[in-house]
Amino acid sequence: MDMKLFKRKNFSLLMAGKFISLLGSNMLQFALSLYVLAVTGSAAIFASMLSILIIPRLLLSPIAGVFGDWFDRRKIIIILDLANAVIIGMYAILMIINGSISVALLYLFVVLLETTEIFFHSSMSAILPSIVSKDELIDANSTNSLIMNIGQLLAPVIASIIYAAFGLRIILIVSSISFLLSALSKIFLHFPATNKMPEKITIKNFKSDLMEGFRVIKDNKIISSIMGIGTIINFSVSPLFAIGVIYIIKEVLKSTDFQFGLFQSIFSLSMIVSPLLFSGYIKKNKIGKLCFNSFMVTALLIFLMAFVPAPFVLNLFDTNIVPFILLLVISFVIGMFATVVNIVLGTLFNQVVPLELMGRTSTVFNLLVTVFIPIGQMLFGYLYDIISPSYVILLNGIIIVLALIKYRSILIEIDNQDDNKTTEQEEVQSIQVEEEEQPELLYILPGDETNEI
Numbered sequence: 058m059d060m061k062l063f064k065r066k067n068f069s070l071l072m073a074g075k076f077i078s079l080l081g082s083n084m085l086q087f088a089l090s091l092y093v094l095a096v097t098g099s100a101a102i103f104a105s106m107l108s109i110l111i112i113p114r115l116l117l118s119p120i121a122g123v124f125g126d127w128f129d130r131r132k133i134i135i136i137l138d139l140a141n142a143v144i145i146g147m148y149a150i151l152m153i154i155n156g157s158i159s160v161a162l163l164y165l166f167v168v169l170l171e172t173t174e175i176f177f178h179s180s181m182s183a184i185l186p187s188i189v190s191k192d193e194l195i196d197a198n199s200t201n202s203l204i205m206n207i208g209q210l211l212a213p214v215i216a217s218i219i220y221a222a223f224g225l226r227i228i229l230i231v232s233s234i235s236f237l238l239s240a241l242s243k244i245f246l247h248f249p250a251t252n253k254m255p256e257k258i259t260i261k262n263f264k265s266d267l268m269e270g271f272r273v274i275k276d277n278k279i280i281s282s283i284m285g286i287g288t289i290i291n292f293s294v295s296p297l298f299a300i301g302v303i304y305i306i307k308e309v310l311k312s313t314d315f316q317f318g319l320f321q322s323i324f325s326l327s328m329i330v331s332p333l334l335f336s337g338y339i340k341k342n343k344i345g346k347l348c349f350n351s352f353m354v355t356a357l358l359i360f361l362m363a364f365v366p367a368p369f370v371l372n373l374f375d376t377n378i379v380p381f382i383l384l385l386v387i388s389f390v391i392g393m394f395a396t397v398v399n400i401v402l403g404t405l406f407n408q409v410v411p412l413e414l415m416g417r418t419s420t421v422f423n424l425l426v427t428v429f430i431p432i433g434q435m436l437f438g439y440l441y442d443i444i445s446p447s448y449v450i451l452l453n454g455i456i457i458v459l460a461l462i463k464y465r466s467i468l469i470e471i472d473n474q475d476d477n478k479t480t481e482q483e484e485v486q487s488i489q490v491e492e493e494e495q496p497e498l499l500y501i502l503p504g505d506e507t508n509e510i
Contacts, residue, residue: 062200067188067246074242075181076204078138081235082170083212085145088220088228089163097160106164110171111431117175118424123266125179125416126253131246133180137173138240142233144169149229158225175420183415186407187248194404195340199332202400206328213321273418279409280422282467283402286348287426289460293453294395295430296437297359298324301450302388304441309366310377310384320385327392335397345468347401351394352461358394359454362387366446405471 062068093106125133148166152158158166189197219227255262274280306312306320339347364370365384374380410418440449 062189062193062196065188067248068197070242070246071184071188072200072204074138074239074246075201076208077235077242078141078239079205079208080212080215081232081239082141083209084216084219084228084235085170085232087213087216088225089167091220092158092225093160093163096157102160106167109164110167111428113168113171114175114424115428117172118179118420119267121176121179122416122418122420123263124176125182125420126266126414127255127258128180130180130183130416131243131248134177134184135240135243137177137180138236138243141170141173142236142240144173145229145236146233149226149233152226152229178423179416179420182419183412184246184248186415187412188246191408194407195400196336198400198403198407199336199339202396202403203329203332206325206332206396210322210325210329269414271421273410273414274422274425277409278467279405279471280418282464283406284422284425286352286460286464287402288429289456290352290398291426292429292433293456294355294359296433297450297453298388300434300438301441301446301453302384305366305384305446306381309371309446310381312377312381316381320381320388323385324388324392327389328396331393331396332400335393339397339400343471344401344405345471348398349461349465349468351398351401352457355391355394355398356454356457356461358387358391359450359457362391363447363450363454366450 063072093102144166148158148162151162185197185201186194216228219231255266274284302320303317306317312320362384365380365387371377371380406419406422407415437449437453440452
């Protein structure tokens with residue numbers, strides 16, 4: 058990770074804005090979950106608020122992608138940050154006046170915030186690769202990952218303190234201010250405009266540009282393979298940590314709330330440590346090899362994790378301390394390698410997708426990858442209820458291994474393409490050096506001294 062990037066005004070402003078808005082957004086998300094559960098006492102209502110977010114994502118992601126490629130991205134992200142500040146600020150005023158927010162208005166609140174997030178992401182996706190060179194993308198993505206993970210770690214801690222002391226209204230005010238500050242920081246951003254708007258905005262042009270995003274994914278074997286890998290991993294690994302690990306900690310190991318909080322904090326810490334430890338390793342190794350090795354290590358660790366809740370292992374110990382520590386250590390290492398994969402795949406995506414198509418391609422890509430997460434959560438959640446957790450975790454590992462077998466040739470092909478590009482660059486440089494080393498041409502003109510041409 059190259060800290061020299063922070064000497065650049067654009068990069069520093071972008072990271073500062075993203076960190077501030079992420080901190081405010083995650084604090085609000087954490088506080089809202091506590092507020093909804095406290096007001097309604099219903100896990101079903103809370104779960105429905107999370108589930109309903111898939112509706113705007115399904116309906117609006119393709120539209121947001123095209124708009125992100127058509128219009129000025131800098132203006133869009135500033136306007137959307139200001140929109141979030143206004144929306145959250147209005148709810149803060151409502152909370153101050155009424156003392157509470159109805160469930161119906163909370164549903165509207167989360168849908169509005171999700172809508173702005175969808176359009177924001179489509180425009181933001183092209184900004185990082187616009188302000189750094191391709192050679193700097195790994196460092197830039199590593200730094201971005203580090204900063205975002207720090208925000209995700211700090212937000213629940215800060216939010217829990219403020220919420221316990223002052224309630225939701227102060228969280229709303231702080232979150233609104235964070236988006237306002239984020240918008241102000243982005244006013245000073247300057248980067249090349251890569252958006253491309255058609256001469257005339259029509260449904261036909263919109264449909265044509267929308268389908269182009271699908272074609273980029275379909276026709277580019279690397280992008281479609283990244284999507285396939287991401288879909289399988291999200292389908293398998295996301296339920297493991299969203300449901301499986303929590304189930305093991307609370308129901309199998311009967312851990313205390315303190316142990317559960319400790320686990321969450323240390324697991325989040327793994328995503329912060331990873332860019333610091335592995336940035337140099339990532340830069341020195343080929344992308345395909347990194348992905349394959351990281352996925353393989355993850356699969357092996359998941360197989361190892363499957364033994365933790367097994368009865369014959371639990372019976373070896375009088376308390377849950379040793380199994381808890383084993384689960385914590387394995388999860389920590391998985392978190393580090395998962396972060397490596399995210400950095401590598403994010404960098405690869407930034408390199409192969411044209412900037413003018415980044416909005417529609419990234420939104421379609423993210424939609425197709427994330428849509429399988431709730432499916433996996435429902436399926437594996439059901440399996441945890443009917444069979445031993447050890448068998449469910451083993452199934453998670455088997456799915457990753459099968460994905461590796463399927464996409465191994467593509468990962469090798471990625472590295473071969475890099476080798477070919479390197480060879481071509483070396484040949485061009487060699488030709489240039491040979492041309493530079495050739496003696497200067499001399500012409501002898503009659504009756505004159507030697508003239509240098």
